[in-house]
Amino acid sequence: MRKSTDPIGVFDSGIGGLTVVREIMRELPDESIIYFGDTARVPYGTKSKETIEKFAVEDVEFLLKFNVKIIVSACFTVSSNAMDVLRGKFNIPIFDMIEPGVRAVKRTGKRRIGIIGTYATIESRAYEKRIREEVPDAEIFTRPAPLFVPLAEEGKTRGKIAELVVEEYLKELKGRVEVLVLGCTHYPLLKETIKDFMEEVILVEPGKEVAGMLKEYLGKEGLLSSGPPRYSFYLSDIPRKFGEIGERFLGRKLEGIRVVREWIT
Structure with a gap:
């Protein structure tokens, strides 16, 4: 039986999901959160679909140990490649x-839609398929943008280097799209540079949207917590400069970090 005081579980292939946690903290400040980042096996975006499914199942199994009331797959690669497997295997809202x-x-x-993400997210065509179901006459343009990830992690989100990489990836979309979906957890950190280049384009940040959807769902189910919140962060490895990168992504000091390795295969 789920209780309002149970935490929200969030997982990602690495630390990018902290940008989603940041939005959940803003929208739901009284909710406790358990975060798992599979930093020992990042990135998922270059793995096979079968491997992505296997890792995603293990991520959810880990979070279930903490009696979470709901789970968020903050990983776009898992979201576009493994959700059928997860929802078929686990009896918890994901x-x-x-x-x-x-x-x-x-x-x-709008009808002219751009989508950027990892190779696995783009190749899955998950966004394209769902958008066409909701907006049948949409014109959809996609583009993988893998170098946005190291730029975000190195803090190079403004300046000449970021501008050159943004231009390289988005020049074919500029003037062709009215909306651009930031299809990776790292990409919101580059949104100002992306805005400057794309000008009047509407940027869609799924992390912000999912926080609002969580609030709606928990309210409807009578599962909203009244606090106080508790935050725990678990990683399968500690990357170099993790503290600096993690705090940049989360937007606050990162405390309560624990490493778990025994279940990683």
Whole structure:
């Protein structure tokens, strides 16, 4: 039986999911959160679909040890490649990052849609399929943007280097799209540089949208917590400069970090 005081579980292939946790903290400040980042096996975006599914199952199994009341797959790669497997195996609500993006796109009323993400997210065509179901006459343009990830982690989100990489990836989309979906947890850190280059384009951040969807769902189910919140962060490895990177992504001091390795295969 789920209780309102039970935590929200969030997992990602690495530390990018902390940008989603940041939005959940803003929208639901009284909720406790358990975060797991599979930093020993990042990135998922270059793995096979079978491997992504296997890792995703293990991530959820880990979070279930903490009696979470709901789970968020903050990993776009898992969200676009493994949700059928997860929902078929586990009897707990699991929110992905595709539906929030689709909902936000539909709300704009626009028809020319751009999507950027990892190779696995783009190749899955998960966003394309769902957007076409909701916006049948949409024109959809996709582009993988893998170098946005190291730029975000190195803090190089503004300046000449970021501008050159943004231009390289987005020049074919500029002038062709009205909405751009930031289909990776790292990409919101580059949104100002992306905005400057893309000018009038509406940027969709699924992390913001999923936080609102969580609030709606928990309210409807009578599972909203009244606090106080507790935060725990688990990683399968401690990357170099993790403290600096993690605090940049989370937007606050990162405390209560624990490393778990025994279940990683």
